[in-house]
Amino acid sequence: MSLPTQRDAAGQLRALGWSKYFADQATSAALSKTPPVRITQVHRNTLHIQGVDLDMIIPGLHGVTVGDWLLFDADTPRNSQLLSRKSLIKRRAPGHDRKEQLIAANLDTAFVVTSCNNDFSLARLERYVAMAHEAGVTPVIILSKIDLTTEASDFAAQAQSISPQLSVVCLDARSPEAIELLRPWCQAGQTVAFLGSSGVGKSTLTNSLAGNEAIATQDVRASDDKGRHTTTGRQLHILPSGCAVLDTPGMREIQLTDVSVGLEETFADLHALKQNCRFNDCAHKTEPGCAVQAAVASGEVDVPRLQRWLKLVAEDAENTKFLANRKLRDRAKNKLEKSVTKYNSKK
Numbered sequence: 001m002s003l004p005t006q007r008d009a010a011g012q013l014r015a016l017g018w019s020k021y022f023a024d025q026a027t028s029a030a031l032s033k034t035p036p037v038r039i040t041q042v043h044r045n046t047l048h049i050q051g052v053d054l055d056m057i058i059p060g061l062h063g064v065t066v067g068d069w070l071l072f073d074a075d076t077p078r079n080s081q082l083l084s085r086k087s088l089i090k091r092r093a094p095g096h097d098r099k100e101q102l103i104a105a106n107l108d109t110a111f112v113v114t115s116c117n118n119d120f121s122l123a124r125l126e127r128y129v130a131m132a133h134e135a136g137v138t139p140v141i142i143l144s145k146i147d148l149t150t151e152a153s154d155f156a157a158q159a160q161s162i163s164p165q166l167s168v169v170c171l172d173a174r175s176p177e178a179i180e181l182l183r184p185w186c187q188a189g190q191t192v193a194f195l196g197s198s199g200v201g202k203s204t205l206t207n208s209l210a211g212n213e214a215i216a217t218q219d220v221r222a223s224d225d226k227g228r229h230t231t232t233g234r235q236l237h238i239l240p241s242g243c244a245v246l247d248t249p250g251m252r253e254i255q256l257t258d259v260s261v262g263l264e265e266t267f268a269d270l271h272a273l274k275q276n277c278r279f280n281d282c283a284h285k286t287e288p289g290c291a292v293q294a295a296v297a298s299g300e301v302d303v304p305r306l307q308r309w310l311k312l313v314a315e316d317a318e319n320t321k322f323l324a325n326r327k328l329r330d331r332a333k334n335k336l337e338k339s340v341t342k343y344n345s346k347k
């Protein structure tokens with residue numbers, strides 16, 4: 001195999017999403033000793049990485065997610081260094097233990113896909129938009145299946161009500177025009193993800209962006225996985241056009257943690273009003289001098305939107321507190337276990 005020319009190497013890195021932001025984090029000596037690679041898939045015990053003329057499976061690393069950049073130490077992969085992230089999407093995992101789950105790193109754009117039917121939920125869209133804002137990712141709402149409804153513009157108007165600055169795109173995911181509509185966010189060097197419930201058209205859009213062949217051939221299985229297919233299902237596809245696309249399995253439940261900034265941006269109008277409430281800890285319900293309730297009374301604020309905001313703020317506060325408390329509890333439990341072991345060994 002011939003060595004890549006410098007120009008080839010730069011082009012390959014750019015197609016993987018490499019940019020100055022990451023290059024600035026390492027000296028050129030470090031970059032040549034430990035070349036940058038991007039994590040394109042996370043399996044239970046292994047990672048799939050891609051770099052310049054490099055495409056391989058390495059042992060898993062703790063605390064990394066799809067989209068992360070590593071300075072790859074080929075001799076001792078577990079010593080590879082994680083580069084600081086440009087953005088990070090995470091959620092509270094479904095289930096009782098409420099662990100934080102990393103969804104994807106270093107995205108530029110999150111396409112939040114919902115179809116113009118029963119899947120459409122303004123409350124869920126607001127959650128995704130808040131999550132994207134918090135993560136530092138540009139949210140774009142995609143309304144799919146417009147060919148199956150006569151009310152696409154109503155759905156679009158509702159989605160646009162989240163914020164006038166938000167981009168809202170209506171499309172038939174199976175049509176050739178769909179890709180043209182997404183093109184502004186899918187330039188070379190960009191990383192985009194499709195998020196949304198199952199069956200809304202995420203894979204259809206990913207496949208048309210890629211051309212079916214590109215994705216089918218990139219689906220590498222971990223050879224050391226002994227037949228167990230343990231991928232989380234999230235995979236970053238590096239397209240021939242130089243855009244990286246993340247396809248995710250449907251996520252119906254997203255619980256928010258640590259998204260106070262994202263909520264502020266998503267509900268900027270309500271956040272601005274709240275600054276004028278008489279009490280700092282105003283719950284915006286029956287308190288005297290509540291600027292939010294005054295705006296409701298004057299018809300300036302939409303009541304269902306206010307209720308969704310209050311619910312999300314409460315959910316974020318509760319989950320964030322739960323996670324913080326859990327860390328404390330885990331520490332206390334460890335201490336207790338240690339003292340029990342000590343006691344037992346004395347017996």
Ligand SMILES: Nc1nc2c(ncn2[C@@H]2O[C@H](COP(=O)(O)OP(=O)(O)OP(=O)(O)O)[C@@H](O)[C@H]2O)c(=O)[nH]1
Binds near residue numbers: 144
């Ligand atoms: N008529 C119509 N059908 C669509 C559209 N988008 C997707 N579909 C169909 O809906 C079905 C589900 O689409 P997928 O792309 O697999 O949905 P997904 O979001 O990837 O679903 P998961 O992989 O389960 O998360 C397929 O049969 C698509 O052909 C659309 O805009 N219009």
Ligand SMILES: [Zn+2]
Binds near residue numbers: 278284285287
């Ligand atoms: Zn108030």
